[in-house]
Amino acid sequence: MEPTVYSLESALVDVAIDVPALPERGGDVVATGTRIHAGGGFNLASAVARQGVRCVHAAPIGVGQYGDVIRAALAAEGIPITALPRTHGDSGFAVALVEPDGERTFVTNAGVESALTPEDLTAIKPVAGDAVVVSGYDLAYPGSGPVLADWLTSLESGVLVALDPGPLVLEVPAYRWDRVAARLDLLTVNQREARLLSGSSASGAALLGAVPAAPGVLVVVREGADGCVATGGPLGSRVVTVPAPVVPAVDTTGAGDIHTGVLLARLVSGSSMDDALTAAVHAAAIAVQYPGSATAPRRDEMGQPEG
Structure with missing residues (x-):
C-alpha cells in the first residue's frame, strides 16, 4: 500500500465574506463579496491529494446541505471518506471575515464533525510510513476530543502523528493536550498560536525555541509572509529558516492547512525535511494569491524540484 495521510481534521463549509474592515462591536459593514465552499479539514486533504499522495478523510460528514458540499468536494479530489455515514445532523460551517490584506477572522458553528466515535475509526489502520493529522478544534470538542486522544496514543511506532x-x-483541556503531546511527532503552529502556547512575544527562532514540546518533536512555526522556522525531530537542535517569496496576498484562509498538507505529503513521499518545508512554504505562498481556502497548487504547478 502506498504511503497515506489520514486526516482526522474535521471538514466544514466556509462562508467567506470579504469586508473593507472589521466592524466595531455593535456596528455593521457592507460586504464586497461572498463565497461558500468546503473548508476546514478539506483544505488540508485537498493539499495532500494535489501533491499526488493518497489521502483519506476519516472525520464525520453530515447529511444536510453543508455535508453535500463537503462530500462533493472530496469526491472531486478523489479522497475517500471512511467515517460511518450519519443518518441525521448536518456538517458545521464557519463564517470567515476576510479583510483587504487577506487576514481572516472566524466564527465557527460545529456540526456532526465534532462528534467522532470510536466506531468511525475502525475502518482506518495506519502503519509505519503513514501520517495522521488532527486539529485543535477536534481535540477541544467534548465529543471528538477524548476519542481522538485514546486512539492516537494506541498508534504503532513509525506512524507520523501531526497536530x-x-x-x-x-481551549484543549490540559490533560487531553498532555496525552496527545506525548505521542506527537510534529507540532505546527502559526505565530499567534506559538505566542499563546509559550507566553512569548518573540518571533523567528526565539519564538520557535519558546514553544513547549516533548523532546524529539518537530516544531514548525508558520510566520505568514516571512515563511516558517522549524527545529526538533529529524532536525535535532538545528534550526531551519525558510523564507517565503514576496506575493500579493488576497486571502490567507486555509494557508496553514495547505502548508501542513504539503509538508506531510512530501515527508511521507520521502523528501528531506528541508525540501519538505521549502515546498510547504512555496505552496502556501501560491495559495494566498487566490480567493478561497482550498487553493493548494498541484505538484506540477509549483515549479519545485522533486525530492
Missing part, C-alpha cells in the same frame, strides 16, 4: 492546534489552541 495543528489552530485558533482554539488554549
